[in-house]
Amino acid sequence: MKTTVSPASPNPAAPGMEAPRKYKQIAGWIVLVAMIVACSIRTEATPYQLIVGLPQMGSLLQDMFPPDWSYLPTIWGPMMETLQIAILGTTLGALLAVPVALLCASNLGISRWVSLPTRMVLNLVRTIPDLLFAAIFVAVFGIGPFAGMLALVFFSFGIIAKLTFEAIEAIDPGPLEAMSAVGANRLQIIMYGVVPQALPYFMSYLLYTFEVNVRAAAVLGLVGAGGIGLLLDRSLGLFRYDRAAIIILLTLAIVLVIDYGSTMIRRKLL
Amino acid sequence: MKPNTKPAPGKTSGSAFRSRIRFALIALIVIVVYYWSIQGVRFEGIQGTAGTVSKSILQGFLHPDWSFVYIPEGEDLLRGLLDTLVISILGTVIAAVVCIPFAFCASTNMSRGLAVSGSGKILLSVIRVFPEIIVAILFIKAVGPGSFAGVLALGIHSVGMLGKLYSETIENIDRGPQEALIASGANRLQVLRYAVLPQVIPQFLSYSLYRFEINIRSATTLGLVGAGGIGTPLIFALQVRNWNRVGIILLGIIALVVVTDLVSGWIRKRIT
Numbered sequence: 001m002k003t004t005v006s007p008a009s010p011n012p013a014a015p016g017m018e019a020p021r022k023y024k025q026i027a028g029w030i031v032l033v034a035m036i037v038a039c040s041i042r043t044e045a046t047p048y049q050l051i052v053g054l055p056q057m058g059s060l061l062q063d064m065f066p067p068d069w070s071y072l073p074t075i076w077g078p079m080m081e082t083l084q085i086a087i088l089g090t091t092l093g094a095l096l097a098v099p100v101a102l103l104c105a106s107n108l109g110i111s112r113w114v115s116l117p118t119r120m121v122l123n124l125v126r127t128i129p130d131l132l133f134a135a136i137f138v139a140v141f142g143i144g145p146f147a148g149m150l151a152l153v154f155f156s157f158g159i160i161a162k163l164t165f166e167a168i169e170a171i172d173p174g175p176l177e178a179m180s181a182v183g184a185n186r187l188q189i190i191m192y193g194v195v196p197q198a199l200p201y202f203m204s205y206l207l208y209t210f211e212v213n214v215r216a217a218a219v220l221g222l223v224g225a226g227g228i229g230l231l232l233d234r235s236l237g238l239f240r241y242d243r244a245a246i247i248i249l250l251t252l253a254i255v256l257v258i259d260y261g262s263t264m265i266r267r268k269l270l
Numbered sequence: 271m272k273p274n275t276k277p278a279p280g281k282t283s284g285s286a287f288r289s290r291i292r293f294a295l296i297a298l299i300v301i302v303v304y305y306w307s308i309q310g311v312r313f314e315g316i317q318g319t320a321g322t323v324s325k326s327i328l329q330g331f332l333h334p335d336w337s338f339v340y341i342p343e344g345e346d347l348l349r350g351l352l353d354t355l356v357i358s359i360l361g362t363v364i365a366a367v368v369c370i371p372f373a374f375c376a377s378t379n380m381s382r383g384l385a386v387s388g389s390g391k392i393l394l395s396v397i398r399v400f401p402e403i404i405v406a407i408l409f410i411k412a413v414g415p416g417s418f419a420g421v422l423a424l425g426i427h428s429v430g431m432l433g434k435l436y437s438e439t440i441e442n443i444d445r446g447p448q449e450a451l452i453a454s455g456a457n458r459l460q461v462l463r464y465a466v467l468p469q470v471i472p473q474f475l476s477y478s479l480y481r482f483e484i485n486i487r488s489a490t491t492l493g494l495v496g497a498g499g500i501g502t503p504l505i506f507a508l509q510v511r512n513w514n515r516v517g518i519i520l521l522g523i524i525a526l527v528v529v530t531d532l533v534s535g536w537i538r539k540r541i542t
Contacts, residue, residue: 036363039356043417043498050422053413060411084310087303127527128520131403131491135508136516140323145311219403223494223505226311236407248404255399 064245071243072250075231079250082227085145085220086213089152094206096153097161102190104165107173109186119165126158130216134225145226148217155216156209160202167201168194200269207262207269214258218251330513331520338518347522350493350500355526357417357492357499358485361424366478369429373436380440380466391437398430402488406497417498424485424492432481439473440466472541479534479541486530490523500526 040046103110103118133151141147176193184192221229228247235243339347374380376390406423413419447465456464493501500523507515 035359039360039363042353042356043360043421049413049418053409057408057412060408081310084307087307088311091304123528124524127487127524129487129491131494132504132520132523135494135505136327139508139511140327149311215399215401219401222403232404232407236411248400252396252399259399 060241063239063241066242067245067249068240068242069246071246075228075247075250078221078228078231079254081145082217082221082229083214083254085148085152085227086210086217089149089217090156090206090210090213092149093153093156093209094160094202096157097164098202100157100161101164101168102194104161105168107169107171107176108190108194122158122161125154126162128154130155130213131219131223134220135223138224143224143226148220148225148227151220151225152213152216156213159209159212160205163205164198164202167205168198171197204266204269207266211255211259211262214255218255326511327513327516330515331517333514334518334521335512335514336518338515339522345503347500347503347518350503350519351522351526353417354486354489354493354499354501354523355530357420357497358424358482358489360421361428361489362478362482362485364421364425365428365432365481366474368425369433369436370474372429372433373440376433377437377440379443379445391434394430394433394437396430397426398434400427400430402427403491403495406492407495410496415496415498420489420492420497420499423497424488427488428481428485432477435477436470436474439470439477443469475541476538479538483531483534486527490527 100118100122102108104115104122106112106115130151133154134148137147137150141150171194175197176189179189179193217227217229219229219232221227221231222233224230228251232244232247235241235247372390372394376387376394378384378387381387381390402423405427406419409419409422409426413422443466447469448461451461451465489499489501490504491501493499493503494505496502500519504516504519507513507519
């Protein structure tokens with residue numbers, strides 16, 4: 001999330017600057033509107049369709065209430081499986097990310113011939129969404145939580161490695177220089193110079209990725225990769241919207257609890 | 271790691287003991303959690319066919335099905351990617367507009383009272399925790415499968431995050447121009463137009479573009495549940511194990527994501 005909070009660009013003082021700027025703005029808006037119109041023609045997305053669909057949406061919500069509370073014991077097991085997938089996937093991904101993050105960082109004396117290609121691979125891994133990984137691994141390893149876990153391993157590897165190598169590049173170079181001046185080798189520099197500074201950030205990114213992964217694991221079952229998503233898919237297929245509602249509610253509750261806990265720990269870490 | 275564990279002079283041994291117990295407790299909890307999760311995700315062993323399957327997957331990725339890129343009469347890669355792009359553009363535009371009133375509601379300096387801004391913030395975070403795939407499934411039931419369901423799903427889901435980012439932007443604006451306008455007798459609408467909007471618009475656009483980058487990635491998966499875009503041919507190709515076609519679709523997705531990231535990053539740099 002790269003955001004540069006800058007004050008609004010001040011209006012140019014010279015009056016002659018005003019006109020071309022304005023034309024540019026108007027041209028920008030025209031392009032935007034034309035793009036939106038073209039897009040809505042392509043997807044046949046019109047307000048009319050939405051109005052026609054709204055009553056159906058309403059009846060769907062009506063079918064969802066009251067939720068089927070008696071279904072709760074059945075979905076508790078798969079919900080816990082979802083958490084287990086998220087925990088293992090995040091941890092293994094983070095472990096894989098450590099050496100790669102060290103290779104990517106430009107301030108540890110690693111040759112550019114190694115770090116740039118590694119970064120390219122990282123960028124490639126991050127372009128593939130978690131559900132796609134899951135769909136592929138289900139095809140290879142069969143339906144079940146193992147495929148889901150592998151999908152999350154790759155997904156979290158991409159995120160954690162990128163965030164961590166950026167954190168490593170931002171650490172204070174003083175200790176590293178002092179250590180190399182007294183003759184420490186590269187492993188010692190990493191152990192005593194880099195790790196103590198980067199560890200809090202790494203843990204914080206790990207927890208953040210865990211939050212993301214819990215949400216992801218909840219829908220992995222839709223493509224057959226274990227967890228609560230499978231039951232959600234089944235209840236929706238059987239038109240048991242009351243059961244779907246209880247699944248969604250439980251997912252929401254678990255996600256909120258985990259987000260809260262993880263935010264508390266992260267605040268303590270940093 | 272923990273700055274607050276620095277021992278106070280005089281009771282060094284006691285607090286060292288306590289921090290050691292705390293460390294042991296945390297370690298114990300972590301071990302229990304991992305033991306429990308490994309119990310859940312058992313490795314069922316590699317299936318006998320895994321070797322040949324992996325080989326054919328690798329073959330497929332090395333020899334992508336180039337003929338799928340353009341088929342004159344319908345469902346091909348380019349049209350799938352175009353649909354994905356269009357879905358994420360429309361979804362982002364809808365969210366960027368819809369979330370503005372929510373954002374003003376949720377920001378503490380623009381809404382009337384803490385009760386309004388608090389409930390606005392809660393509403394936004396509730397919207398945020400719904401995964402977009404679940405929203406997509408609900409909309410498919412309402413408006414039928416297709417791109418439109420995907421647009422609505424992305425639009426609704428993005429409101430949660432964009433609303434939060436927008437409201438933080440509004441809370442961080444410089445109060446000077448606003449107070450000056452009020453002092454010179456401007457009404458609320460004029461204050462909004464000449465003091466607030468000029469400060470927040472560049473940041474709004476930048477966040478919307480950032481969200482657009484995320485939405486492109488989500489839009490590629492929406493098709494897996496039937497909400498249009500490139501995901502639909504992908505799931506068909508996966509089901510019939512047509513790995514050459516999976517390969518070309520993945521290449522297409524990677525190309526689309528990389529190109530949109532570059533374009534959107536370039537525009538964002540120029541705006542802010």
